[in-house]
Amino acid sequence: MTEPGYLSETRAAYDAIAGEFAEWIRDELAAKPLDRAVLAAFAELARGPVADVGCGSGRITAHLRDLGVDAFGVDLSPEMVAVARRTHPGIRFEVGSMTALDLPEGSLGGLVAWYSIIHVPPADLPAVLAGFRRVLAPGGWLQLAFDIGDERLHRDEIGGHRVSLDFHQCRVDGVAALLTEAGFEVRARLERRPDEEGPFPETTPQAFVLARRPQAS
Ligand SMILES: C[S@@+](CC[C@H](N)C(=O)[O-])C[C@H]1O[C@@H](n2cnc3c(N)ncnc32)[C@H](O)[C@@H]1O
Numbered sequence: 001m002t003e004p005g006y007l008s009e010t011r012a013a014y015d016a017i018a019g020e021f022a023e024w025i026r027d028e029l030a031a032k033p034l035d036r037a038v039l040a041a042f043a044e045l046a047r048g049p050v051a052d053v054g055c056g057s058g059r060i061t062a063h064l065r066d067l068g069v070d071a072f073g074v075d076l077s078p079e080m081v082a083v084a085r086r087t088h089p090g091i092r093f094e095v096g097s098m099t100a101l102d103l104p105e106g107s108l109g110g111l112v113a114w115y116s117i118i119h120v121p122p123a124d125l126p127a128v129l130a131g132f133r134r135v136l137a138p139g140g141w142l143q144l145a146f147d148i149g150d151e152r153l154h155r156d157e158i159g160g161h162r163v164s165l166d167f168h169q170c171r172v173d174g175v176a177a178l179l180t181e182a183g184f185e186v187r188a189r190l191e192r193r194p195d196e197e198g199p200f201p202e203t204t205p206q207a208f209v210l211a212r213r214p215q216a217s
Pocket residue numbers: 007010011014025053054055056057058059060074075076077080096097098099113114115116119120
């Protein structure tokens with residue numbers, strides 16, 4: 001089956017910018033105490049293997065491992081996976097898409113999608129969330145991070161590279177409703193205002209939604 005055009009475009013975009021993106025984002029978490037708090041709570045809750053889906057350079061995967069989590073990474077872009085493997089040689093990183101996760105049903109204690117569903121068109125999000133639920137064990141935890149808003153932002157150039165990359169903002173209520181429809185319990189929602197100062201300024205509010213596949217499901 002031919003894959004949707006947006007997947008090819010997203011892969012090509014991150015393949016083109018992989019090295020620069022990894023360098024640019026490297027120290028971001030150190031400047032975001034609330035984001036670290038979200039990941040710390042997730043690390044305490046999730047038991048068993050955790051997939052960091054859309055792991056990019058693997059910085060969140062590595063952070064979770066530092067917190068004692070049995071985390072591995074999956075990313076659409078082979079170049080991003082190559083950067084992640086080079087940067088974190090002791091961690092497992094695989095090429096794969098969240099639209100067709102090559103993981104056994106019920107095999108994960110947790111799944112993190114940290115600013116990666118932002119590249120999934122809204123129409124495809126229900127199927128992606130259903131896939132997340134499928135690979136989580138009953139009682140398994142899902143942590144999402146995304147930009148809040150209603151816009152689709154398109155970039156055709158990043159750092160001098162020609163790309164075609166869409167960023168989809170979401171509303172927390174909308175994502176929570178989709179999670180519920182996909183069979184998750186929404187357990188926590190954090191919205192924070194954009195950091196307007198500091199080394200990693202933001203222009204939109206940021207959302208962190210924690211959900212769980214119910215025990216009896
Ligand atoms: C904004 S980056 C975030 C990377 C990483 N989570 C972080 O916070 O540093 C988005 C990542 O999601 C990946 N991605 C986009 N669509 C994906 C898909 N369908 N399946 C897996 N990864 C995807 C991209 O290749 C890219 O590495």
